[in-house]
Amino acid sequence: MKDWWKESAIDIPKIIKAPPGPESNRMHTSTQRYMRGLSSQVQLFPVCFKEGHGITLTDVDGNRYLDFSSGIYVTSLGHSHPKVSEAVAHWAKTLMNCHDFTHPVKEKLLVKMAEILPGKLNSVQFYSDGTSAVEAGLRAARAINGKHEFISCYRDFHGKSMGAVSCAQMARGDVFIYGPTRAPGFYMVPRPDPYRPHFKKADGTIDTDRYMDFYAEFIKEGTAGNVTAFVLEPAQGWAGSIFPPDDFFPKLKKFCEKNNILLFADEVLAGMGRTGEWLCMNHWNVIPDIVTFGKSFGNGFPVTALVVKEEYAAALDKISASSSYGGNPMACAAALASIEVIEEENLLENVRVVGKAMMQRMQKMQAEHPIIGHVKGKGFLLGIELVKDKTTKEPFPEAGKLVYQKAFRKGLAWIPAGHILRMSPPLIMDEHFAMMGLDLIEEAITEVEKQFDY
Numbered sequence: 160m161k162d163w164w165k166e167s168a169i170d171i172p173k174i175i176k177a178p179p180g181p182e183s184n185r186m187h188t189s190t191q192r193y194m195r196g197l198s199s200q201v202q203l204f205p206v207c208f209k210e211g212h213g214i215t216l217t218d219v220d221g222n223r224y225l226d227f228s229s230g231i232y233v234t235s236l237g238h239s240h241p242k243v244s245e246a247v248a249h250w251a252k253t254l255m256n257c258h259d260f261t262h263p264v265k266e267k268l269l270v271k272m273a274e275i276l277p278g279k280l281n282s283v284q285f286y287s288d289g290t291s292a293v294e295a296g297l298r299a300a301r302a303i304n305g306k307h308e309f310i311s312c313y314r315d316f317h318g319k320s321m322g323a324v325s326c327a328q329m330a331r332g333d334v335f336i337y338g339p340t341r342a343p344g345f346y347m348v349p350r351p352d353p354y355r356p357h358f359k360k361a362d363g364t365i366d367t368d369r370y371m372d373f374y375a376e377f378i379k380e381g382t383a384g385n386v387t388a389f390v391l392e393p394a395q396g397w398a399g400s401i402f403p404p405d406d407f408f409p410k411l412k413k414f415c416e417k418n419n420i421l422l423f424a425d426e427v428l429a430g431m432g433r434t435g436e437w438l439c440m441n442h443w444n445v446i447p448d449i450v451t452f453g454k455s456f457g458n459g460f461p462v463t464a465l466v467v468k469e470e471y472a473a474a475l476d477k478i479s480a481s482s483s484y485g486g487n488p489m490a491c492a493a494a495l496a497s498i499e500v501i502e503e504e505n506l507l508e509n510v511r512v513v514g515k516a517m518m519q520r521m522q523k524m525q526a527e528h529p530i531i532g533h534v535k536g537k538g539f540l541l542g543i544e545l546v547k548d549k550t551t552k553e554p555f556p557e558a559g560k561l562v563y564q565k566a567f568r569k570g571l572a573w574i575p576a577g578h579i580l581r582m583s584p585p586l587i588m589d590e591h592f593a594m595m596g597l598d599l600i601e602e603a604i605t606e607v608e609k610q611f612d613y
């Protein structure tokens with residue numbers, strides 16, 4: 160099964176009509192008449208896709224792309240993995256929905272999850288999108304300790320419902336992305352970005368102790384002293400694949416324990432193998448109290464999960480955590496098959512090995528290119544930060560947009576984020592194709608550097 164996708168990837172990338180081609184343009188214009196609110200990924204490159212297989216995406220003009228995005232961190236085992244697709248198809252024909260009654264595949268999935276997750280992270284409820292899982296997690300936190308305030312971090316992203324947006328940035332420039340106000344009782348604090356730290360030691364390295372001191376002061380001075388949970392992404396996806404220094408989460412866990420605050424790790428983007436671990440938090444041996452999974456969890460089938468420690472299971476009863484579609488047989492089949500594929504194809508190891516090779520290549524690119532300020536990431540959650548000047552570190556979003564578009568035109572489907580270019584290849588990707596993707600990115604960077612006279 161391991162090489163099921165290789166034949167379809169033989170001749171990628173293959174551009175036969177300069178993209179976005181005529182049929183993409185026609186289809187995009189036609190849908191725009193009825194549909195708005197598109198992501199920057201689409202607005203900056205409005206191509207329309209008709210097929211995906213493994214690491215290959217085909218657009219409606221017949222162009223074939225190397226996928227460095229997995230949709231948007233979603234189709235992590237490659238598009239249309241046969242085992243996942245067959246599992247969904249079987250249950251689509253057998254039993255699509257039975258509310259939250261138990262069924263055979265749900266039983267198997269719950270046992271499997273308890274097996275792969277650390278500690279006693281084994282009390283679960285299922286949803287159909289990451290936002291709903293996060294929202295339920297916020298309610299569960301309040302039910303666990305009876306407190307009501309939340310602390311989240313600058314530039315984290317947790318979804319687009321009222322609770323979830325209140326854990327994130329409200330505006331960019333003068334644009335209210337999610338609405339002009341945050342719900343009461345939600346606060347934001349800085350977290351360490353190794354390239355742009357708020358708190359530094361005399362030698363210039365990050366001072367994680369000062370972050371903890373600041374949190375203590377902030378809780379005392381800026382909240383009602385009723386903080387239920389710290390809500391964080393283990394690694395910031397939308398902010399540009401930013402990982403904290405290795406001592407941050409162990410210190411934060413201790414801080415939370417000392418202050419009777421729950422640690423809520425939103426693993427919707429970073430979890431389920433993307434960084435070479437089931438849980439991104441495993442990199443730091445920290446077991447959170449509350450976890451959310453999504454995106455990779457069902458390899459494209461909408462299935463997400465809220466998981467709390469066994470000792471907090473009653474909170475899921477208290478908040479009446481179930482939903483109409485959560486944990487339906489197709490969804491559970493997709494999630495179970497996805498976990499089994501990761502095990503059977505040894506994909507955690509693949510992500511670690513190929514991710515390391517990618518990082519080495521990116522570090523070489525950083526040394527050779529004047530506009531690459533920083534490269535970052537773990538496994539297949541990677542980013543390249545573009546700056547106007549390596550000394551001032553001034554962000555270079557104009558270059559970010561052009562590099563994204565140029566590489567896409569060459570046949571690389573991937574993800575923009577202002578001045579940070581984001582990569583999220585399917586976990587099945589081997590080193591040959593990983594380097595091919597980085598070649599396309601490097602070509603695009605070189606062209607943009609010339610354009611801006613570097």
Ligand SMILES: Cc1ncc(COP(=O)(O)O)c(C=O)c1O
Nearest residue numbers: 288289290316317318425427428
């Ligand atoms: C960390 C994180 N949490 C939650 C969400 C929301 O997930 P969804 O878009 O499935 O609602 C996202 C989506 O990008 C995310 O990255």
